[in-house]
Amino acid sequence: MTDGFRVEVNALVLRSTEKPMEVERIRLRDVGPGDVRVRIEATGVCHSDLSLARGVLAQQLPAVLGHEACGTVVEAGSDVENLREGDRVILLWITPCGHCASCARDEPHLCVNGSARGAEPYALDSSGEPVYPGLTVGSFAEQTVVPAAAAVKVPDDISTADAALLGCAVTTGVGAVTKTAAVTAGSSVVVLGLGGVGLAAVQGARLAGATTVIGVDRNPDKAELAAQLGAHHFVPADDNTRKAVRALTGKEGADFAFDCVGSARTIREAWGMTRRGGTACVVGIGGKEDQVAFSALELFHFARTLVGCVAGSLDANRDLPRYFDHIREGRLDLAAMVTGSGKLSDVDAALEEMAAGRGIRTLVVPESAQ
Known part of the structure; x- marks a missing residue:
């Protein structure tokens, strides 16, 4: 079955918490009216990815992990007004719905629906089996599809590497x-x-x-x-x-x-x-x-x-401009936190380093972005 899942990309797929992840071809779901498709330019390897890969945190499988990312919009849905092709964006792993009790209390980071799409298939593998996005994003891939509300535009003077780390750590x-x-x-x-x-x-x-x-x-x-x-x-x-x-x-x-x-x-x-x-x-x-x-x-x-x-009690639309200012004015040093780099096939090694207490952040650049 390919109807509704037309764009084929490379992705690092987790099929078992007992085995290493492998790069596979998957088909992303088509962009809906309120969605954007994003080419991943840089994605951090986070301890939450380690917890998911080892089964400490529950994750429906098969899945593509990765949630701390910056990328470029390559397609926007018909109803998307604030983003367009070519915009660099930070991807959010909690997307406030705007109407639940937590959102009404001005606590968007606690939105009861903010992580719901992590349990929804966002791609198919080569045999047509559903694939799920780890922590809703699935950024250990060349591209991903997310709601436009899960993508925040990055100013031109903020580097892609810095922007990626603002996605989580x-x-x-x-x-x-x-x-x-x-x-x-x-x-x-x-x-x-x-x-x-x-x-x-x-x-x-x-x-x-x-x-x-x-x-x-x-x-x-x-x-x-x-x-x-x-x-x-x-x-x-x-x-x-x-x-x-x-x-x-x-x-x-x-x-x-x-x-x-x-x-x-x-x-x-x-x-x-x-x-x-x-x-x-x-x-x-x-x-x-x-x-x-x-x-x-x-x-x-x-x-x-x-x-x-x-x-971090993040309200992305309200708080990220302040983080951008901290970076511009030298109050945050994010480059010093990046202690490794690699491609999709290097993620498992980065997770092993993290489990051993070595390294800080590995930034992965999918092959299509190199």
């Missing part, structure tokens, strides 16, 4: 600090996990005017980059981490702690590194079977705030 990490937790100037901040999101959180703490920023990671090789991006201290992730963080924060603990890993263990660690009355923010995405326990007494006694963070 940077807006999540910076937004966790500046919007979700609302870090105040003069505060102390500890960030657990110095991957792409964690280093973005470090930069967000600097932007917020935090005077003590502590980076924590199992890989000491990340200390130098963390310092370059705004961390005043680096603490290895080991049995002495909590004690070291308390020593750097007047023995109280940090005003704000950000867990950019998302496991039960690191959530408890972030909680324990937070002072009484402080805020611990969970940014990383963990598995639903990974349970975190708190005693009733400690919740009362420490009077801490524990808050979850989805996509």
Whole structure:
């Protein structure tokens, strides 16, 4: 069957969480009146892709992962007015519907319909089997099709590489600090996990005017980059981490702690590194079977705030212009976060590096964009 699925492209397809992904030919669904078809120019390899590929997060298969991307519109639907062929765009993995209760409360990042299209086939494989877009975007491919509302135009003076990282890592990490937790100037901040999101959180703490920023990671090789991006201290992730963080924060603990890993263990660690009355923010995405326990007494006694963070509380149309300004004026250094590059067939190797705690962000350029 090819009716309604006419454009054929190369894509990296996940068929099993036990096997590597392979590049295959798929047919994208035709562009509807409100859709755009986008040629992927650069896409980041994110920890969420690792969680999907390993089965930590549920994903209907077969699927094309990838959600942090910048590309160029090659076709726009008849009802699309704000985008046209040739426009560079950032792709959004949460697309607010505009009419649910969360959207009505001005919380578009919590839209109940924002990720629904991830469960809808967006392509067919060579045998006619439906293929699903990982986290709604499916950017580990030469092209993808998304609603026009999921594409935000990029100004000419913002590089494609920087724009791609704004699709997830940077807006999540910076937004966790500046919007979700609302870090105040003069505060102390500890960030657990110095991957792409964690280093973005470090930069967000600097932007917020935090005077003590502590980076924590199992890989000491990340200390130098963390310092370059705004961390005043680096603490290895080991049995002495909590004690070291308390020593750097007047023995109280940090005003704000950000867990950019998302496991039960690191959530408890972030909680324990937070002072009484402080805020611990969970940014990383963990598995639903990974349970975190708190005693009733400690919740009362420490009077801490524990808050979850989805996509850095991003309102794309309102917030992205501010990120563009941060890049223009040198307040955000995104190029330093890119530690690798490759093509579609290199994604699995990038995921292995990420799982081992090495590297920050690999930017993949599909062959058709090279």
